[in-house]
Amino acid sequence: MEAVFLQLLNGLDKGGAYALIALGLTLIFGTLGVVNFAHGATFMIGSFCAVTLQKLLTMSQKVRDESVTFFEAYKEVPYLEIWFGDTGRALIDWTVPLALLFSIPIMLAFGYIMERGLIQRFYKRTHAEQILVTFGLAIVLQELVKAYFGANPIPTPAPDIVSGSAHVGAWLGMSDAIVYPWWRLIYFLFAAILIGGVFAFLNMTTFGMVVRAGMADRETVGLIGIDIDKKFTIVFGIAAVVTGLAGVMYTPVLPPDYHIGMEFLVLSFVVVVVGGMGSLRGAVAAGFLLGILQSFASMTEVKSILPGIDQIIIYLVAVVILLVRPRGLMGREGVMED
Amino acid sequence: MFFKQQAGLHLILKMSTKQGVKTLGDMKVNRRSFMKGTAVAAAGVAAPSFFTRNAWGADFVNNPGDAKSVTFGFNVPQTGAYADEGADELRAYKLAVKHLNGEGDGGMLNTMKPLSLKGNGVLGKKIEFVTGDTQTKSDAARSSAKRMIEKDGALMITGGSSSGVAIAVQNLCQEAGVIFMAGLTHSNDTTGKDKKRYGFRHFFNAYMSGAALGPVLKEEMGTDRRAYHLTADYTWGWTQEESIKNTTEALGWTTVNTVKTPVGAGDFSQYITPVLNSGADVLILNHYGKDMINSLTQAVQFGLRDKQVNGKQFEIIVPLFSRLMAQGAGDNIKGILGSTNWNWALQDAGSQAFVKSFGQEYGFPPSQAAHTCYVQALLYANACEMAGSFYPPEVIKALEGFEFDGMGNGKTLYRAEDHQCFKDVLVVRGNQNPSSQFDLLEIVKEVPAEQVTYDPAIFGGELGPYKA
Numbered sequence: 001m002e003a004v005f006l007q008l009l010n011g012l013d014k015g016g017a018y019a020l021i022a023l024g025l026t027l028i029f030g031t032l033g034v035v036n037f038a039h040g041a042t043f044m045i046g047s048f049c050a051v052t053l054q055k056l057l058t059m060s061q062k063v064r065d066e067s068v069t070f071f072e073a074y075k076e077v078p079y080l081e082i083w084f085g086d087t088g089r090a091l092i093d094w095t096v097p098l099a100l101l102f103s104i105p106i107m108l109a110f111g112y113i114m115e116r117g118l119i120q121r122f123y124k125r126t127h128a129e130q131i132l133v134t135f136g137l138a139i140v141l142q143e144l145v146k147a148y149f150g151a152n153p154i155p156t157p158a159p160d161i162v163s164g165s166a167h168v169g170a171w172l173g174m175s176d177a178i179v180y181p182w183w184r185l186i187y188f189l190f191a192a193i194l195i196g197g198v199f200a201f202l203n204m205t206t207f208g209m210v211v212r213a214g215m216a217d218r219e220t221v222g223l224i225g226i227d228i229d230k231k232f233t234i235v236f237g238i239a240a241v242v243t244g245l246a247g248v249m250y251t252p253v254l255p256p257d258y259h260i261g262m263e264f265l266v267l268s269f270v271v272v273v274v275g276g277m278g279s280l281r282g283a284v285a286a287g288f289l290l291g292i293l294q295s296f297a298s299m300t301e302v303k304s305i306l307p308g309i310d311q312i313i314i315y316l317v318a319v320v321i322l323l324v325r326p327r328g329l330m331g332r333e334g335v336m337e338d
Numbered sequence: 339m340f341f342k343q344q345a346g347l348h349l350i351l352k353m354s355t356k357q358g359v360k361t362l363g364d365m366k367v368n369r370r371s372f373m374k375g376t377a378v379a380a381a382g383v384a385a386p387s388f389f390t391r392n393a394w395g396a397d398f399v400n401n402p403g404d405a406k407s408v409t410f411g412f413n414v415p416q417t418g419a420y421a422d423e424g425a426d427e428l429r430a431y432k433l434a435v436k437h438l439n440g441e442g443d444g445g446m447l448n449t450m451k452p453l454s455l456k457g458n459g460v461l462g463k464k465i466e467f468v469t470g471d472t473q474t475k476s477d478a479a480r481s482s483a484k485r486m487i488e489k490d491g492a493l494m495i496t497g498g499s500s501s502g503v504a505i506a507v508q509n510l511c512q513e514a515g516v517i518f519m520a521g522l523t524h525s526n527d528t529t530g531k532d533k534k535r536y537g538f539r540h541f542f543n544a545y546m547s548g549a550a551l552g553p554v555l556k557e558e559m560g561t562d563r564r565a566y567h568l569t570a571d572y573t574w575g576w577t578q579e580e581s582i583k584n585t586t587e588a589l590g591w592t593t594v595n596t597v598k599t600p601v602g603a604g605d606f607s608q609y610i611t612p613v614l615n616s617g618a619d620v621l622i623l624n625h626y627g628k629d630m631i632n633s634l635t636q637a638v639q640f641g642l643r644d645k646q647v648n649g650k651q652f653e654i655i656v657p658l659f660s661r662l663m664a665q666g667a668g669d670n671i672k673g674i675l676g677s678t679n680w681n682w683a684l685q686d687a688g689s690q691a692f693v694k695s696f697g698q699e700y701g702f703p704p705s706q707a708a709h710t711c712y713v714q715a716l717l718y719a720n721a722c723e724m725a726g727s728f729y730p731p732e733v734i735k736a737l738e739g740f741e742f743d744g745m746g747n748g749k750t751l752y753r754a755e756d757h758q759c760f761k762d763v764l765v766v767r768g769n770q771n772p773s774s775q776f777d778l779l780e781i782v783k784e785v786p787a788e789q790v791t792y793d794p795a796i797f798g799g800e801l802g803p804y805k806a
Contacts, residue, residue, distance in 0.1 A: 006611040014605065065774040070697030073774035129768070136394065151421035153631050155668025156340065158639075165641030177615040179637040253639070254604055255631055255666055263604050298608035310608070311600045 011292030021286025046247025111240025276331025411492030530797025
């Protein structure tokens with residue numbers, strides 16, 4: 001029972017992460033019709049916003065270790081600590097939450113430049129060409145990050161106060177052994193709020209209404225005098241911000257390296273396809289479905305009956321769902337079917 | 339050697355000419371004189387190889403012949419998750435080439451004993467090199483090794499950062515008849531069930547990690563523990579799990595569960611949560627590289643290190659450590675026990691010589707991967723000098739059973755039966771209070787070679803023939 005409960009928590013946590021990561025992808029696909037293989041790289045750039053801020057905040061005075069003579073070995077004392085003492089330390093400790101704010105303008109600019117500079121030239125080209133160019137862009141971005149930050153993962157811890165585990169079991173009158181990391185609970189909450197925010201934005205604002213109209217029929221919206229292209233550029237920027245924030249928040253869970261985006265790229269495509277191309281609700285539902293199934297498939301009891309199921313469950317479910325519902329869970333007719 | 343061959347040929351020509359004149363002039367073929375002539379001619383032909391034992395090795399792959407240089411093939415991960423480790427391996431190889439060619443300060447050539455190298459290349463030939471990218475994928479590693487052998491004329495292949503890759507490349511090299519000096523590979527299989535006559539490993543293995551860690555675990559954690567293993571699902575993970583399990587069970591520990599995790603899983607939460615209520619009080623992470631960084635980081639987030647189970651403090655063990663990994667894991671590594679092949683902080687003359695050369699060249703200390711690769715390059719070159727030839731069977735024989743010292747791990751034996759090096763192993767702990775950015779691992783114990791030596795028969799395998 002406890003094991004099932006823990007895996008359910010895991011599934012919800014994973015599902016939240018998957019849904020959030022896939023949200024940006026489906027937003028871009030739903031509005032612009034672009035198959036964006038640079039989505040993983042956008043996630044990676046987001047996580048490196050946190051790394052960059054950490055580097056800035058921990059700029060240090062180097063105290064040489066005199067016992068080492070063959071090369072320069074030193075202990076680093078951050079200037080913030082020297083200048084501001086505990087306040088400086090606290091600032092460094094709160095790098096990841098601060099990086100959320102730091103990353104918003106960067107990701108917005110990144111999305112804008114990417115759309116205006118490259119993607120818009122490929123609107124009328126085939127999906128295959130869009131895939132090639134965005135995949136190429138992803139590789140370039142990856143290599144740039146690798147050249148500067150190296151290939152090794154960079155530890156980016158959560159603030160001390162939320163670095164441990166919450167006694168979820170005790171809260172619910174279950175075993176004390178049931179604990180769950182604070183940061184993962186926060187991530188789940190964050191994902192829920194952000195997903196809710198994007199839905200609210202699209203459903204409750206005039207801007208959102210125009211965008212939805214544009215998603216349904218781009219030409220007609222253009223004909224009534226609305227500059228839909230400009231609106232779509234903003235949507236692209238928003239998608240980049242959402243993906244970037246997902247990346248920032250994920251850094252304490254997975255120390256980022258240049259390749260972190262690629263690890264999520266295939267997964268987010270599976271989530272989008274299972275959810276239904278272009279369907280935001282579908283992406284969220286699929287994210288949770290796949291997250292929960294993956295967690296349960298990893299249980300020893302399940303693996304003893306079906307060895308290796310944890311490694312293929314996501315793709316197996318994708319195959320089954322696409323066989324039963326070829327447009328995915330909530331796919332609309334006509335999307336990607338021309 | 340060249341003069342002896344010339345003399346032999348001259349003799350044959352002289353004999354046959356003499357015989358020829360007689361035969362043509364008299365038109366009489368004397369059987370006895372013919373036999374005498376052919377016997378002398380045969381002796382003449384045999385003379386060069388008879389007196390110079392390796393001249394018969396002319397027909398081996400990428401024989402440098404009269405060329406002024408030989409080419410080594412450095413097959414390291416230049417892209418992918420182990421690119422940093424691969425870059426460090428390549429730095430070490432370049433340094434080794436420099437030292438072998440008589441440039442720089444000589445590094446371990448000053449400390450290695452016995453030493454046949456003269457600092458003028460190998461057998462008087464300058465060393466050049468080509469590089470390949472293994473991408474830490476077996477197929478990519480095999481094709482880059484193949485390319486280096488077939489197109490670039492590599493005489494020896496070396497490098498790598500994964501046992502899967504090492505075993506794949508080792509098989510290829512055996513088929514090609516090219517010696518493979520493995521880089522970082524820790525699976526028992528590399529020199530166990532998958533050992534090959536043409537493959538050699540200087541790095542230690544999972545069995546040795548277990549044997550070295552055992553007494554320290556007993557001392558620090560006692561004999562009544564319940565261990566839970568998370569294991570990378572490939573050759574290295576399997577053999578490490580087996581070795582550590584055998585060691586801990588021999589101490590009296592119980593193994594609660596062993597769970598295989600996919601390589602590159604990223605999020606390990608679904609594998610860590612079952613540990614929480616399993617009754618285990620020790621988590622053993624048979625993960626390396628990024629997997630280890632992620633699983634350790636996440637295990638710490640799940641509060642495992644703060645837990646008390648069965649009245650004991652919960653402990654995490656990472657049997658195979660590297661400094662580069664410790665960097666990625668940040669503070670989570672502090673206080674965690676593991677083992678390592680070598681560390682730059684060692685104070686013996688060989689380690690110091692290498693750290694000095696490497697540090698002065700690149701501005702930071704070498705990793706254990708760099709160390710093993712540097713040593714492997716030197717050992718191969720030295721074996722060629724010892725054999726007086728590049729002919730692989732002779733070089734192999736020179737390496738088999740070779741005992742040396744001054745290379746950073748005390749007295750070392752390249753055991754003939756399985757091509758595994760036996761030397762001191764380090765038990766280390768994540769440093770609680772590092773004095774510099776490189777001071778991440780504290781050496782707990784230098785375990786002597788005798789304590790980690792085992793019978794080669796326990797892992798089986800066949801080396802195969804000398805002649806590929």
